[in-house]
Amino acid sequence: MGEIEVNNFSLKYTIESGQFFRYYPIDGWYYIVSRNNVFKIKQEDNKLIYEGDCNEFFIREFLGLNDNMDEFIKFAKNKDLNKFLEKYPGIRIMKQDLWQCLVSFVCSSASNVKKIQLNLNLLSQYFGKQIKYDNKIFYSFPEPRSLNDLEKLKEAKTGYRANFLFNINNMVDETFIRNLRLVKYEKAKEILTSLPGVGEKVADCVLLFSLGHKNAFPVDVWIKRMMEELYFSGEKTSIKKIREFAEEEFGEHCGYVQQYLFHYGRMNG
Numbered sequence: 001m002g003e004i005e006v007n008n009f010s011l012k013y014t015i016e017s018g019q020f021f022r023y024y025p026i027d028g029w030y031y032i033v034s035r036n037n038v039f040k041i042k043q044e045d046n047k048l049i050y051e052g053d054c055n056e057f058f059i060r061e062f063l064g065l066n067d068n069m070d071e072f073i074k075f076a077k078n079k080d081l082n083k084f085l086e087k088y089p090g091i092r093i094m095k096q097d098l099w100q101c102l103v104s105f106v107c108s109s110a111s112n113v114k115k116i117q118l119n120l121n122l123l124s125q126y127f128g129k130q131i132k133y134d135n136k137i138f139y140s141f142p143e144p145r146s147l148n149d150l151e152k153l154k155e156a157k158t159g160y161r162a163n164f165l166f167n168i169n170n171m172v173d174e175t176f177i178r179n180l181r182l183v184k185y186e187k188a189k190e191i192l193t194s195l196p197g198v199g200e201k202v203a204d205c206v207l208l209f210s211l212g213h214k215n216a217f218p219v220d221v222w223i224k225r226m227m228e229e230l231y232f233s234g235e236k237t238s239i240k241k242i243r244e245f246a247e248e249e250f251g252e253h254c255g256y257v258q259q260y261l262f263h264y265g266r267m268n269g
Helices: 011-015 058-061 067-076 081-089 098-107 114-125 151-157 160-169 174-180 185-192 201-207 221-232 239-268
Strands: 001-004 022-027 031-036 035-044 047-050 130-133 136-139
Touching: 011 031, 011 035, 022 185, 031 136, 035 114, 035 130, 067 081, 067 239, 081 151, 098 114, 098 160, 098 201, 114 136, 114 151, 114 160, 114 221, 151 160, 185 201, 221 239
Parallel strands: none
Antiparallel strands: 001 047, 022 031, 031 035, 035 047, 130 136
């Protein structure tokens, strides 16, 4: 069992803010499945306690604990965004397994958190491996190139996304993933949007929540609504215009602004 001292961090708000889906709240712990890793973690005041297939380096990376939050908080106050940070303090941008993140957000199109979790759990049962941990049964996330049965993909209740996942599975391997980590934001986005079923929003989610591109600004229905209300006098505005405005207004803090607005909008919409 390990411990980490934390500041300006909320495990609950981070885990439950719609950027990650394979978590299970049980008896005061969050049980987490990240590819083949299963572990549990909880927060007691300014202390994280964790146990299982993980270490401190992994936890710090995974939960964004190395990010400079003092700098972002100062920026947010200057931009009159403080009420969002005060409502849900301590959200961090996670750094997830890229393959799991990609499949998760392909499943997220026109969906909601519970449905996405159902899809991912079924995919893991059908294509992953059983893992027994803490007298509980979990399933590892399927490896790249293992989502190779279209009928089972459909049985996982992925709907029209089944064909996207089947074709992506044939295009993405560990070499693809490794190369994606080496290129800059624009090139990585170009590569991601060349995949079936991956538009700008899904690509930006992967770029933000896995590759660490904090200038990414995914725009979904919640963000569109929040941005129109805050910056466009409530008028209907194109996603392109919203994204361009965000890049100009928020710069390198785009990702963090987006996540606070998204969680606020989703919880209070």
